[in-house]
Amino acid sequence: MKMKAAAFTNKMILVRGGGDLATGVIHKLHQSGYQVLILECDRPSAIRRHVAFCEAVYDGTAEVEGVVCRRITENDIRTQCRKCWAQGEIPLLTDTHGKHIRELEPEAVIDAILAKKNLGTRISDAPLVIGIGPGFTAAGDCHFVIETQRGEHLGEVIREGSAIPNTGIPGNIGGYTVERLLKASADGIMHPVARIGDVVKKGQIVARCGDEPVYARLHGIVRGMLQEGVPVKKRIEDRRCGCKDRGKNFVIRFRIKHERSETELRKQSILSIKQNKKVVRTTYLSILFMVKYKKVWAEYLPQ
Numbered sequence: 001m002k003m004k005a006a007a008f009t010n011k012m013i014l015v016r017g018g019g020d021l022a023t024g025v026i027h028k029l030h031q032s033g034y035q036v037l038i039l040e041c042d043r044p045s046a047i048r049r050h051v052a053f054c055e056a057v058y059d060g061t062a063e064v065e066g067v068v069c070r071r072i073t074e075n076d077i078r079t080q081c082r083k084c085w086a087q088g089e090i091p092l093l094t095d096t097h098g099k100h101i102r103e104l105e106p107e108a109v110i111d112a113i114l115a116k117k118n119l120g121t122r123i124s125d126a127p128l129v130i131g132i133g134p135g136f137t138a139a140g141d142c143h144f145v146i147e148t149q150r151g152e153h154l155g156e157v158i159r160e161g162s163a164i165p166n167t168g169i170p171g172n173i174g175g176y177t178v179e180r181l182l183k184a185s186a187d188g189i190m191h192p193v194a195r196i197g198d199v200v201k202k203g204q205i206v207a208r209c210g211d212e213p214v215y216a217r218l219h220g221i222v223r224g225m226l227q228e229g230v231p232v233k234k235r236i237e238d239r240r241c242g243c244k245d246r247g248k249n250f251v252i253r254f255r256i257k258h259e260r261s262e263t264e265l266r267k268q269s270i271l272s273i274k275q276n277k278k279v280v281r282t283t284y285l286s287i288l289f290m291v292k293y294k295k296v297w298a299e300y301l302p303q
Helices: 020-031 053-059 077-086 262-269 273-293
Strands: 012-016 035-040 061-064 067-072 090-094 108-111 128-132 144-146 181-183 188-192 205-209 212-215 220-225 236-238 243-245 250-256
Touching (some): 012 020, 020 067, 035 077, 077 090
């Protein structure tokens, strides 16, 4: 059951980034009655596009599990936000560098860009600032960090220090790591051949980068893919910080095909935002207790 907007606070919760994990956090906060505004870059490169609110940058709107995200403009941001919230929608503003954060005076800022580095979020941006994943220092550039590395520490609230550094190697699933992520084969424009949800075989052409084909490296199901027409490079510079980053270097993500029917595989191909439920729940509870009770929920856990 949806709760009435602004059930806990009449101030906005601002989330930087609208990828799949960020979408899980945003969705949970929205369903719990918070007024959320998303800040995104002008050309987001989420691979799991079917479960990412950042798709609204390209299409104007994006819907995930019954919740609509709508892109707004820089003209009278507050009025447009209130209109979206009144309609039960989530506004999204393209603001790559977060230049509007200070003027909007949010109750909390969540940096969920997952760039593996801090792209400009400061502890002074709001009364509560949370960084998700590596690249942040709790009690330094944010108040708290949420661990995103798979394993026993996933979802932990870090009050001092940083999350586990990025290894650059995808998690091991079924004995596969780097095979599950396909890189751009050449500089050029992304042209998908397969679609999200397709079952493909090792060696099959699944996309083209410019004129160069991209081949599947395992037998599996396409879990995510960049949009048609997105410029890709073997190595790119992140335009938000001018640093080398993997960014649109990765163009396709796979789910391993086990001994199940293709019907079952297709049902699982549209990712649930609940996959990262531990991170989502932790971030949500931190916001809830800090905003409503002016305390941090982690303090209530047994030490």
